Every structure is written in structure tokens, then in C-alpha cells.
Amino acid sequence: MMEDFATDFRDGVDINLGIGYVNEKTIPVALLTEAAQAVAGDPVKYRQAFNYGGPAGSANLVKSLRGFLAGTGNGGFDEATVARRRLIIGPCGATSVLDGLTDVMAPGLVVTSDPMYYIYCDALERKGFEVLAVLEDEEGISVAALESKLHALGGGIDRIAFFYLVTVNNPTCTILSNGRRRALLELAARLSREQGRQIPIFYDLAYELLVHDPLAGPFVSMLPEDAAGIAYEIGTLSKVLAPALRIGYLLGPDGPLMNAMVQRTSDAGFSAPLFVQEMAGYLLDRHAAGQIRAVNAGYRTKALAVRKAIELSLGDFLDECRGGSAGFYYYLTFRDVETHPSSSFFKFLTRSTGDPALDGPLENRRPRVMYIPGEYCVHPLGDLVAQGRRQLRLSYGFEDVPAILRAIVWMREAAEYACGRDPAGA
Ligand SMILES: Cc1ncc(COP(=O)(O)O)c(C=O)c1O
Structure with missing residues (x-):
């Protein structure tokens, strides 16, 4: 469905609220240029920056990330923690770290939330894992x-492979509270004790x-409270610097799992391109705080404007609207209107109702709106x-506010159409 839409997507006409891309305006192109020049111009600090690199990550970037995590990116932990x-850099963003886990962990049950980060959960199931998706609340x-x-698992409880928790969930942007972070760590530690394994x-x-x-x-990190040595964090610089850097990391106790992940990175072609890692380290050392402030100021403004439009246009159709405090997604639950790809709502927004008055002429369809169906x-x-x-x-990440607001008005028309009403102004 996404591919069909993506192939004939018309920039400036169709509106993409489905894609998880960051907003282009948050990408600090001038700083990236500065960083590239600094790396190329200092072969002493950035040794052989255009050569292969290694399987655990650039020493410079690992040092910068450690400093960042104990400072600006502080999740409540100190330098000693x-x-x-151990901190290692994956081959290609956090995605590759997540993918690495499917290689190094024995298949079994993966505990996560419902709604779930479907891209990873689908990948897990394709690779022989079973996803145990558990309802989330606020x-x-x-x-x-x-x-x-x-x-309910009974004896099947010993098939749990690992817990996978997205602290600001994708798709709902629900923030995992500190209490839940802790309770889930305690639960995993208890199961580890009971089963005599980590x-x-x-x-x-x-x-x-x-x-x-x-x-x-x-919100705080659970690493300082992890007496059992089972807690790991997977982070990325995609959302605050640039996805194209493809910098994702794994932080956690050193041991067999970390060693296996390093070996796996080696097998996959080493960690992210070395000169890019050096650029990321350069930027973290100098610009992290200002960049994160600017990015968040932008998303805050968008979150508020979009929330208002959702309430105004869709409020009377909705049961619930999650998100708005973090990340860049809202997750809507309609009372009656169905949103799946065969629904009238979806067909209205993709201009595939079959009614030329709503869809527009074949060669020049009316503007279409893409979203990710809850299904x-x-x-x-x-x-x-x-x-x-x-x-x-x-998603209010990628598109600019005026386009998002236009799309929300069309969503109202789609909801009216789905309810059998004449979509006002359609
Ligand atoms: C929950 C979650 N984890 C991981 C990733 C992957 O990030 P990266 O760009 O570092 O591969 C994403 C990307 O959107 C995500 O939503």
C-alpha cells in the first residue's frame, strides 16, 4: 500500500502524514558542513577517517557520546555509570542494532507494547521470534x-527471549513513565532470577x-538501578541530528551479548562510515545542547498547532488522541470511523472512492493524504x-504546519463521507 502511494506521490500536492521522516528544517546542514571540514582538516585527531574503521565504533565518537550521555543527554546517570x-556503534542506525539482536539472541518471545513499533515487530516475526504485545495505557x-x-503462558514463560520497550512509543508517542521503566526492570530481573538466566x-x-x-x-535511565546486569539502551542520533548519519548505539553491561553484537557488526561491514562517526562526535562535543533545544522548539510549536486542528476538525469523531508531549506522532482512535486500507475514510483520502466528484479526474487526482492505519x-x-x-x-514531523492543517480538514471530510454524510466542501 505504502509503495503504491510512494511511487506516484506528488510533492506540493499530496500530503504525507504517514512517513516517519524528521522535519528537514531540523537538520543542521551548516553544522554538518563545518563538521565535515573539521574532520577532513585534522588527520591527527581524526586518524584515517576515510578508511574502514572498526566493528565497535570510532573511539572519538564513543568518548563524545559518553560525555553527552553524562551531560546534555543525561538520563539521570553519572559519568561513573x-x-x-560498554558503548558500541551499530553499522547503520538504531535499526541495525535492533536487527543485530535478532541475530545474536536465540528466538523466543519478545515482550513489547500494543500498539507496537510495527516495523521492528514485523521483522522479529519474520526472523522466527514471537511478539507478546501487551496493552499500553497513558x-x-x-x-x-x-x-x-x-x-497465561504457564510453562511457556521460559520462552521469553527479551523485553523490548520503546520509551517514547512509536506509534502512540506515549512516554514510558519512570515508575513503569522501573517496574518492568524489576520484573525482568525477577524472571531472570527465577529462571536462572539473564x-x-x-x-x-x-x-x-x-x-x-x-x-x-x-525521565530517567534505568541503567544505574540495574543490579542484575540485564538493562541496555539503544539510542540514535537520527532524530536530533540527521537520519542520514545512520548513527545508532548500544549501551549496556559488557559481556557475551556485547561481544556478539560487535562480531555481528563486523560481519555486517563494520560500524557506520568512520568519517561520519567523526563528524557526529565533533557535533556532539560542540553543538548538542543548542541543536536539541532548536529541534524541540520546532516540534513543540507543531505539536500545539496540530493538536488544536485535530480537536477542531476531528474532535467530535474521536474517542482518544494520544501523543503531543514527545516525538512527532499523534495516535487517533475514532469512535465509529474505520481507517484501514479498505475503509471509506482511507479511500476518500487516497482519492480511490470511484466517485469522480470526490477523486478528481484520473490524470489529475485531487490532493491525497497518507497516514499509517492503526491496523x-x-x-x-x-x-x-x-x-x-x-x-x-x-506524523507532524515531515510536513510543514500549513500542509498538515489542510490534510486535517480533508480528514474531517473523509470522516463525514465514511459516516454517509455529504462531506462539506468536498
Ligand atoms: C522506535 C524506533 N526505534 C528505532 C528507530 C530507528 O532509528 P535509526 O534511524 O537510528 O535507524 C526508529 C525510527 O524511526 C524508531 O521509531
């Missing part, structure tokens, strides 16, 4: 719902640096299958 953990994955699912818990921090609501947080975001065997058919993820 960071120093006691604080993230529900511990009570998880306990009851674990109980069950890792991976916190995916992809959007953790994009908490832009001044009333939210602060893709909920686990197909989970508790949200029915609701998922009435949900959608709307």
Missing part, C-alpha cells in the same frame, strides 16, 4: 496486563531526546485488533 557500561505498557499474560531488557530511546512538553518529565500498528493476535481498525498514526 556510563563508564561502567504511562506505557501496563504491568498488570503483562503479569496476566505471563501467567533475560535482557532493551530500552529503545529513539525519541527520548524529543520530549518537548515542558510539563513532561524528567498495521496493533498486533494481529493481540487485544487491539478491533480498535486498530479505527485508529491511525499521524
Whole structure:
């Protein structure tokens, strides 16, 4: 469905609220140019920056990231905590770190939230893992719902491979509260003790640096509280610097899992291109705080404008609107309107109703709007299958505010059409 749409997407006409791209304006092109020149111009600090590099990451970048995590990117931990953990750089963003786990971990059950980060969960299932998706509420994955699912597993509980928690969830942008972060760590530690093995818990921090609501947080890292040595963090510079850098890292206890991940990076062609890692380190040392402030100021403004438009145009159709405090997605639950790819709502927005008055002429379709149907975001065997058919993820990351607001008005027309009303102004 996405490919069909992407191939004939018309820039400036169609509006893409589906794509997870960052806003182009957040990418600091001038700083990237400065960093590239600094790296090329200092062969002493940046040794052999255009050669192969290695499987664990540039020493300069690892040092810069450690400094960043103990300072600006502070998740509540001190330098000593960071120093006691190993930090490695993946081959190609956080995605490649997540993919690496599917290579180095024995297949089994992966505990995550529902709605889930479907891109990774689909990949896990393709690779022989089973996803145990557990309902989330406004604080993230529900511990009570998880306990009851674990109980229902009976003896199958020893098939748990790992926990995968997205701290600012994709698709909902629900922020995992500190209490839940802790409770889930304690649960994983308890299961590890009971089963006499280490069950890792991976916190995916992809959007953790994009908490832009001044009333939210602060949110803390669980690494300092991890007495069992099972907690890992997966981070990325995609959302705050540039996705094209493809810098993702894994931070956690050193040991067999870390060693296997380094070997896997070596097998995949080494960690991210060395000169790019050096550029990222340069930028973190000098510009991290200002850049993160600017990025968050931009998303905050967009979040507020888009929220207002959602309330105004879609409020009377909605049961719930999640998100708005972090990241750049809203996750909408409609009361009655279905959103899946065969729904009238979807057909209206993709101009495929079959009614020329709504779709426009074949050679010049009216503007189309793309979003991610909730059906893709909920686990197909989970508790949200029915609701998922009435949900959608709307990204306010990529498109600019005026385009997003236009698309939301069309969404209202689509909702009216789906309810059998005459879509005003369509
Ligand atoms: C939850 C989550 N994890 C990981 C990633 C991947 O990030 P990267 O660009 O570093 O591969 C994304 C990208 O959108 C994401 O949403």
C-alpha cells in the first residue's frame, strides 16, 4: 500500500502524514558542513577517517557520546555509570542494532507494547521470534496486563527471549513513565532470577531526546538501578541530528551479548562510515545542547498547532488522541470511523472512492493524504485488533504546519463521507 502511494506521490500536492521522516528544517546542514571540514582538516585527531574503521565504533565518537550521555543527554546517570557500561556503534542506525539482536539472541518471545513499533515487530516475526504485545495505557505498557499474560503462558514463560520497550512509543508517542521503566526492570530481573538466566531488557530511546512538553518529565535511565546486569539502551542520533548519519548505539553491561553484537557488526561491514562517526562526535562535543533545544522548539510549536486542528476538525469523531508531549506522532482512535486500507475514510483520502466528484479526474487526482492505519500498528493476535481498525498514526514531523492543517480538514471530510454524510466542501 505504502509503495503504491510512494511511487506516484506528488510533492506540493499530496500530503504525507504517514512517513516517519524528521522535519528537514531540523537538520543542521551548516553544522554538518563545518563538521565535515573539521574532520577532513585534522588527520591527527581524526586518524584515517576515510578508511574502514572498526566493528565497535570510532573511539572519538564513543568518548563524545559518553560525555553527552553524562551531560546534555543525561538520563539521570553519572559519568561513573556510563563508564561502567560498554558503548558500541551499530553499522547503520538504531535499526541495525535492533536487527543485530535478532541475530545474536536465540528466538523466543519478545515482550513489547500494543500498539507496537510495527516495523521492528514485523521483522522479529519474520526472523522466527514471537511478539507478546501487551496493552499500553497513558504511562506505557501496563504491568498488570503483562503479569496476566505471563501467567497465561504457564510453562511457556521460559520462552521469553527479551523485553523490548520503546520509551517514547512509536506509534502512540506515549512516554514510558519512570515508575513503569522501573517496574518492568524489576520484573525482568525477577524472571531472570527465577529462571536462572539473564533475560535482557532493551530500552529503545529513539525519541527520548524529543520530549518537548515542558510539563513532561524528567525521565530517567534505568541503567544505574540495574543490579542484575540485564538493562541496555539503544539510542540514535537520527532524530536530533540527521537520519542520514545512520548513527545508532548500544549501551549496556559488557559481556557475551556485547561481544556478539560487535562480531555481528563486523560481519555486517563494520560500524557506520568512520568519517561520519567523526563528524557526529565533533557535533556532539560542540553543538548538542543548542541543536536539541532548536529541534524541540520546532516540534513543540507543531505539536500545539496540530493538536488544536485535530480537536477542531476531528474532535467530535474521536474517542482518544494520544501523543503531543514527545516525538512527532499523534495516535487517533475514532469512535465509529474505520481507517484501514479498505475503509471509506482511507479511500476518500487516497482519492480511490470511484466517485469522480470526490477523486478528481484520473490524470489529475485531487490532493491525497497518507497516514499509517492503526491496523498495521496493533498486533494481529493481540487485544487491539478491533480498535486498530479505527485508529491511525499521524506524523507532524515531515510536513510543514500549513500542509498538515489542510490534510486535517480533508480528514474531517473523509470522516463525514465514511459516516454517509455529504462531506462539506468536498
Ligand atoms: C522506535 C524506533 N526505534 C528505532 C528507530 C530507528 O532509528 P535509526 O534511524 O537510528 O535507524 C526508529 C525510527 O524511526 C524508531 O521509531
